Amino acid sequence: MTAQIINISSLDKSKPPLSDRVKVIGIGNAGLKIVEKLSMIKEASGLEIAGVDTDSASIMKSTITAKYLVGAEWTNGIGTGGDVLKGESAIAHKSNIAVKNFISNGSLLILVGGFGGGTATGGMPIIARFARERNIPVLMLVTLPFSFEGHSKRDAAEAQINNLLRTKSTVITIPNDLLYCVLPDTTPFDKAFSMANEEVAKAVLGIAELLRCDSTISVDLCDLLNVLAKGKTDCGIGIGTASSVETKDRVNDALKNLLSSPLLGGKQRLKISDALIISLTGGSDLTIGEMRFALDTLKSFAGEHTEIVVGANIDELYEKKIQLTVIPITYDKSNAISTVPIEEKELFNIKTTTHTAIIRNVNKLLKHKEEQPELPFTTRSRGIFTPTSQTLYNGEDIDIPTFQRKEIHIDKGR
Known part of the structure; x- marks a missing residue:
């Protein structure tokens, strides 16, 4: 067996390491609120954050620095009114040049938003395409509507997710209904949404930390994408933080906080998941004993056949503090994404993969006299x-x- 020798001087040095320029874009009203929460987290100072919307009022209210109003000629600056096609057209409009410039030199792009409306649902695939044209890996993290928001929003979200999966896009979907698992019925409406946005913001940070190239236990981007690209998924988010300033046993406290996270879905969610993405970040005072106890405990919650991706990172911004991030993933086995184009399905009414079924339907079409x-x-x-x-x-x-x-x-x- 001969070893392959790689000439280091021939490698593409113009491409930055993954941790160099991680960029996050919040799309639509929900996306803007998520990246606002993210920008307030001290540990997220290494991320480049921007917001994109078709609603001028939403852009004006946003507190983030890099924010872009796009498609005003399509929407008159008042949003898309939940129209997915209008959202797609608005983001694809020539006014998107500032967005393209923002992502142009990134090493990883994370897109966040709430599916079910018009701007994020229609526009996120467009921005993802801009990144892929520049060979920038893209990861999409989207929230799904609450059940009380109606079937039309949920249907629009599901349809776009199915479209994205057909293009082999990497999508993490978080149902907002997971909040019901931990929040009492008396929780104010706006507080429920605010908590959801905060948890998603922390998850974005956890994913970014997971992929840091200088990680103590590093995770290759391909490992993460392979876990997420196996089909339609249903995910949760668990975030647990604790500081040695506030507690003597910060690992146990971080684990307790993680298990009570609003968007996790409870401890049982870890047991039934097909895959777990686990990220641990701490300062230089993080000990190997703490790392082992935290990761082993989380692994013990998983099922026997659960696939686990683990990353651990040391960051000076987390001095005297640790953060655990867990994303449990369940594959939707009952709703496999077909590779047959939609037009062919409608034309032939294909319900089986047998040749006779296809021929029978073709003959019906040929016998039909217009x-x-x-x-x-x-x-x-x-x-x-x-x-x-x-x-x-x-x-x-x-x-x-x-x-x-x-x-x-x-x-x-x-």
């Missing part, structure tokens, strides 16, 4: 030219269709 309807060519009219002066040529009003002027009989093909 009938051309009779057009009502009876009224002699100048149409929109009625209120105008006649356009005469050789004594004939040429604004009247030729077949009517010359009284031509139309053959109906019967």
